[in-house]
Amino acid sequence: xxxxxxxxxxxxxxxxxxxxxxxxxxxxxxxxxxxxxxxxxxxxxxxxxxxxxxxxxxxxxxxxxxxxxxxxxxxxxxxxxxxxxxxxxxxxxxxxxxxxxxxxxxxxxxxxxxxxxxxxxxxxxxxxxxxxxxxxxxxxxxxxxxxxxxxxxxxxxxxxxxxxxxxxxxxxxxxxxxxxxxxxxxxxxxxxxxxxxxxxxxxxxxxxxxxxxxxxxxxxxxxxxxxxxxxxxxxxxxxxxxxxxxxxxxxxxxxxxxxxxxxxxxxxxxxxxxxxxxxxxxxxxxxxxxxxxxxxxxxxxxxxxxxxxxxxxxxxxxxxxxxxxxxxxxxxxxxx
Amino acid sequence: xxxxxxxxxxxxxxxxxxxxxxxxxxxxxxxxxxxxxxxxxxxxxxxxxxxxxxxxxxxxxxxxxxxxxxxxxxxxxxxxxxxxxxxxxxxxxxxxxxxxxxxxxxxxxxxxxxxxxxxxxxxxxxxxxxxxxxxxxxxxxxxxxxxxxxxxxxxxxxxxxxxxxxxxxxxxxxxxxxxxxxxxxxxxxxxxxxxxxxxxxxxxxxxxxxxxxxxxxxxxxxxxxxxxxxxxxxxxxxxxxxxxxxxxxxxxxxxxxxxxxxxxxxxxxxxxxxxxxxxxxxxxxxxxxxxxxxxxxxxxxxxxxxxxxxxxxxxxxxxxxxxxxxxxxxxxxxxx
Numbered sequence: 001x002x003x004x005x006x007x008x009x010x011x012x013x014x015x016x017x018x019x020x021x022x023x024x025x026x027x028x029x030x031x032x033x034x035x036x037x038x039x040x041x042x043x044x045x046x047x048x049x050x051x052x053x054x055x056x057x058x059x060x061x062x063x064x065x066x067x068x069x070x071x072x073x074x075x076x077x078x079x080x081x082x083x084x085x086x087x088x089x090x091x092x093x094x095x096x097x098x099x100x101x102x103x104x105x106x107x108x109x110x111x112x113x114x115x116x117x118x119x120x121x122x123x124x125x126x127x128x129x130x131x132x133x134x135x136x137x138x139x140x141x142x143x144x145x146x147x148x149x150x151x152x153x154x155x156x157x158x159x160x161x162x163x164x165x166x167x168x169x170x171x172x173x174x175x176x177x178x179x180x181x182x183x184x185x186x187x188x189x190x191x192x193x194x195x196x197x198x199x200x201x202x203x204x205x206x207x208x209x210x211x212x213x214x215x216x217x218x219x220x221x222x223x224x225x226x227x228x229x230x231x232x233x234x235x236x237x238x239x240x241x242x243x244x245x246x247x248x249x250x251x252x253x254x255x256x257x258x259x260x261x262x263x264x265x266x267x268x269x270x271x272x273x274x275x276x277x278x279x280x281x282x283x284x285x286x287x288x289x290x291x292x293x294x295x296x297x298x299x300x301x302x303x304x305x306x307x308x309x310x311x312x313x314x315x316x317x318x319x320x321x322x323x324x325x326x327x328x329x330x331x332x333x334x335x336x
Numbered sequence: 337x338x339x340x341x342x343x344x345x346x347x348x349x350x351x352x353x354x355x356x357x358x359x360x361x362x363x364x365x366x367x368x369x370x371x372x373x374x375x376x377x378x379x380x381x382x383x384x385x386x387x388x389x390x391x392x393x394x395x396x397x398x399x400x401x402x403x404x405x406x407x408x409x410x411x412x413x414x415x416x417x418x419x420x421x422x423x424x425x426x427x428x429x430x431x432x433x434x435x436x437x438x439x440x441x442x443x444x445x446x447x448x449x450x451x452x453x454x455x456x457x458x459x460x461x462x463x464x465x466x467x468x469x470x471x472x473x474x475x476x477x478x479x480x481x482x483x484x485x486x487x488x489x490x491x492x493x494x495x496x497x498x499x500x501x502x503x504x505x506x507x508x509x510x511x512x513x514x515x516x517x518x519x520x521x522x523x524x525x526x527x528x529x530x531x532x533x534x535x536x537x538x539x540x541x542x543x544x545x546x547x548x549x550x551x552x553x554x555x556x557x558x559x560x561x562x563x564x565x566x567x568x569x570x571x572x573x574x575x576x577x578x579x580x581x582x583x584x585x586x587x588x589x590x591x592x593x594x595x596x597x598x599x600x601x602x603x604x605x606x607x608x609x610x611x612x613x614x615x616x617x618x619x620x621x622x623x624x625x626x627x628x629x630x631x632x633x634x635x636x637x638x639x640x641x642x643x644x645x646x647x648x649x650x651x652x653x654x655x656x657x658x659x660x661x662x663x664x665x666x667x668x669x670x671x672x
Contacts, residue, residue, distance in 0.1 A: 052602075060606045228601065247604050263597030265564065266388075268583050268613030270396045275611045277604030 004029050006069045007098035007316040013054055016255040016324070019317050021054075022070070030103050037081035039092055039102045039110065043309075045073040045125040046320050046332040047159075048226075051254040060279055069097030070316070074336075075113070075124055076102070091115050093124050098316050100336060117295075120307075126159060126331035127298060127305045128291045130280050134248060135163035136290040137283040140171075142276050143222040143246040147172030150216045152235050153194075155226030157184035159306075159331035160248060162192045164224045166303050169193045173222070176215045178208075178231055180326050187329070191304055200231055208234035219243065219271075228252045229260040236264035236273075243273040255324060306330025340365050342405045342435035343652040349390055352591040352660070355653050357390075358406070366439050373417035375428055375438045375446065379645075381409040381461040382656050382668040383495075384562075387590040396615055405433030406652070410672075411449070411460055412438070427451050429460050434652050436672060453631075456643075462495060462667035463634060463641045464627045466616050470584060471499035472626040473619040476507075478582040478612055479558040483508030486552045488571050489530075491562030493520040495642075495667035496584060498528045500560045502639050505529045509558070512551045514544075514567055516662050523665065527640055536567055544570035555579065555607075564588045565596040572600035572609075579609040591660060642666025 003026045010023040032038055053071055056063045064071050074097070078090040083106045086092065094110025096102035104110040115121040118128060126132060138160075145151055151168040155161040156177025165175045165188065177194040179185055185197035196215040200208060212220065212234055219240030225232050228250035235245070253259040267273065283290070297303045308328040310319035313336045322328040339362045346359040368374055389407055392399045400407050410433070414426040419442045422428065430446025432438035440446035451457040454464060462468060474496075481487055487504040491497040492513025501511045501524065513530040515521055521533035532551040536544060548556065548570055555576030561568050564586035571581070589595040603609065619626070633639045644664040646655035649672045658664040 058606070233597075247601060249605070250602055253602070259599045259602070261569075261597040261599030262601055263595045265583060265598055265611070265613075266586055266589070266595070268611060269585070269615055270394070270613070272613050272615055272618060274613070275601070275604060277601075277606070277608050277610070279605055279608055282608060 002029055003027065004099060004101045005313050006100070007313055008067055009054055009064045009070050010066065012056055012066070013051075015257050017051070017054065017317070017321070022317055024314060024316070029101055032080060032082045032103065035083050035106050037083040037086040037104045038079045039074070039076040039094070039096065039104050040079045041074040041076040041096060041100060041102055041336050043075045043122050043125060044098045044316075044334045044336055045129065045131075046323060046334055047073075047131070048249055048251045048254060048323050050320070060281065069099045071095065072098050073125060073130060074098075074102065075121060078104075086112070091121060093129070098313060098334065098336070100313070119305075122307055122309065122333055123305060125333055126307050127163065127294050127303065131159045131331055132163055132294050133283060133287050133290045134278070134280040135160050135167055136294060137280065137286065138246050138248050138278045139164050139167050139224060141283070142278040143224060143244045145171055145173050145222045148174075149221035150174045150176065150218065150240070151222040151224065152176045152178070152212065152216065152220040152238070153224045153226075154178045154231045154235065155249070155251060156188050156192070156194065156197070157326075157329070158226060161224070161226055162306065162330070163303065165192045165194050168222075170297060170302055174216075176212065176220070178227070184326070184329075191306075205230040205234050209237045212238045222246070224248060226251060228262070232262050233264045236262060236267045239267050239271040239273045241271050243271055245273065245275040247275050247277045251324070307333055309333045309335050311335045338365055339363065340435055340437045341649050342433070343649055344403055345390055345400045345406050346402065348392055348402070349387075351593050353387070353390065353653070353657070358653055360650060360652070365437055368416060368418045368439065371419050371442050373419040373422040373440045374415045375410070375412040375430070375432065375440050376415045377410040377412040377432060377436060377438055377672050379411045379458050379461060380434045380652075380670045380672055381465065381467070382659060382670055383408075383467070384585055384587045384590060384659050386656070396617065405435045407431065408434050409461060409466060410434075410438065411457055414440075422448070427457060429465070434649065434670065434672070436649070455641075458643055458645065458669055459641060461669055462643050463499065463630050463639065467495045467667055468499055468630050469619060469623050469626045470614070470616040471496050471503055472630060473616060473622065474582050474584050474614045475500050475503050475560060477619070478614040479560060479580045481507055481509050481558045484510075485557035486510045486512065486554065486576070487558040487560065488512045488514070488548065488552065488556040488574070489560045489562075490514045490567045490571065491585070491587060492524050492528070492530065492533070493662075493665070494562060497560070497562050498642060498666070499639065501528045501530050504558075506633060506638055510552075512548065512556070514563070520662070520665075527642075541566040541570050545573045548574045558582070560584060562587060564598070568598050569600045572598060572603045575603050575607040575609045577607050579607055581609065581611040583611050583613045587660070643669055645669045645671050647671045
């Protein structure tokens with residue numbers, strides 16, 4: 001008998017998630033109602049934002065209910081269908097859960113995808129998915145870089161940051177990336193084309209501020225912020241006049257009970273600069289446009305796609321925690 | 337013999353300024369070179385921003401040099417002149433210092449003013465000066481309120497905040513003001529027309545957050561921020577979708593060695609909101625436009641102008657410190 005292994009949120013994490021916050025259960029396959037189809041999930045996207053969904057807090061999306069599978073973008077194949085437009089064998093992508101099988105509904109978030117259009121079907125979770133679209137629309141629509149601008153990216157070796165750096169470079173900007181460790185910094189310059197890589201490890205805010213200042217003597221025109229805390233403050237200390245900060249994420253705070261926040265807001269006044277929050281969901285209607293540009297640049301060899309695939313739903317916890325330890329290189333994906 | 341009493345910055349304040357940071361000296365009148373004119377200062381504007389100029393820090397203006405008079409906007413009368421266009425008896429306004437006499441230069445910041453155009457010449461330091469123009473351009477250009485929007489103003493009983501509230505009301509917005517103490521809150525609703533007044537005294541961030549939420553059940557579309565710290569964080573916790581925060585000042589932090597900052601930046605992502613720093617200096621070329629609108633509304637009795645005038649250069653320190661204790665009601669002015 002085929003069963004459904006499901007990685008459930010069992011308890012709301014306090015600070016850093018621990019294995020006991022989750023439970024891997026085995027359940028019978030769900031039954032399909034009219035208009036539904038059964039998805040065999042092959043890959044799940046693991047993203048920092050999922051940590052926020054585990055909290056019982058008002059956000060842009062409801063919290064993951066306790067006892068429900070951890071919400072994630074997944075790619076899979078239709079296994080059975082009572083829904084028009086979704087036939088068995090069809091590849092699909094949607095916001096489902098970390099589980100072998102999910103039920104899709106016509107009109108829901110799950111959409112057909114064509115694996116023939118991309119080098120690997122998993123690219124729908126990286127360059128051509130929310131990650132790539134976050135980089136594309138976040139950089140170009142929210143940060144509005146001009147050619148010649150200096151663009152600072154934090155979390156620059158991460159899934160979004162590494163793409164942002166490459167897009168800014170294509171756009172004719174000088175790019176400075178911040179990442180943790182010598183190996184990642186080497187990747188920033190050698191693989192993602194950053195002009196300067198800054199290793200934040202073991203440095204306080206003053207040291208980071210000085211290092212950014214040395215790399216950007218005229219200040220930074222754009223910050224693409226994924227991290228927050230002292231890294232954001234060091235960036236704010238180096239703003240150029242009329243600079244734009246796109247606030248994409250605050251991973252340094254997701255597991256802390258007490259956020260550090262930003263203490264250099266005064267610099268926004270001095271430099272007439274702005275911080276704006278961005279969410280990729282606002283650009284869903286324009287994903288086609290973004291994916292077309294990405295596909296073009298990827299085909300020209302101007303964007304490197306990196307994916308880190310861990311295997312096995314039983315490793316969901318450890319794979320997810322790589323996002324916070326930074327032990328992944330590239331978009332974190334779980335092969336279920 | 338006529339002498340020049342000058343209120344000098346003697347030492348850089350550590351945290352809250354103390355009397356020993358300043359020195360009142362008596363010097364001979366300055367001599368005029370060709371192209372210069374002598375201003376007898378009658379009124380000096382006292383503003384929170386001056387605290388920042390006392391620090392030796394990179395800002396939008398150089399620090400006040402030690403041993404120089406405390407920089408301030410002043411209004412006075414030309415006493416002697418070797419400059420074309422500035423005749424004795426002419427009223428002028430400019431960025432000078434807290435001193436009996438300043439030297440103006442043709443092409444500098446000092447400009448002629450016409451006291452016949454305003455109810456009181458001091459209005460050039462309040463409604464028709466930097467304070468009024470900060471409110472006008474900060475609200476309309478940076479915060480972009482729409483009629484029907486809910487506008488939250490911190491430091492709402494202050495010189496800028498009280499005008500912002502009145503302008504937002506004229507514009508058809510719902511206005512919520514935050515101030516310290518029952519008396520000020522009474523002024524907010526009775527004199528400045530705020531729909532709701534919130535007294536921040538004795539309340540923590542959670543209590544303030546709840547009180548704002550009760551006043552703005554659909555969230556705040558605009559925050560005009562003068563204060564920072566937990567007041568800003570409580571505002572951020574109540575942002576409506578696509579809200580705009582105009583960051584005008586952070587008076588809660590000007591005397592603290594370690595800024596508190598903003599810890600609710602995550603809300604910017606959830607609500608796709610922005611914080612933008614504003615400085616009135618960017619709008620100098622458009623002051624005529626702003627002053628004309630202000631004059632119209634004032635003549636219609638739609639804006640109340642409040643000024644708190646302390647007398648005597650020997651009281652410069654205590655008058656300045658009212659800005660931080662909040663013991664003034666209206667624009668703080670020193671009659672020299």
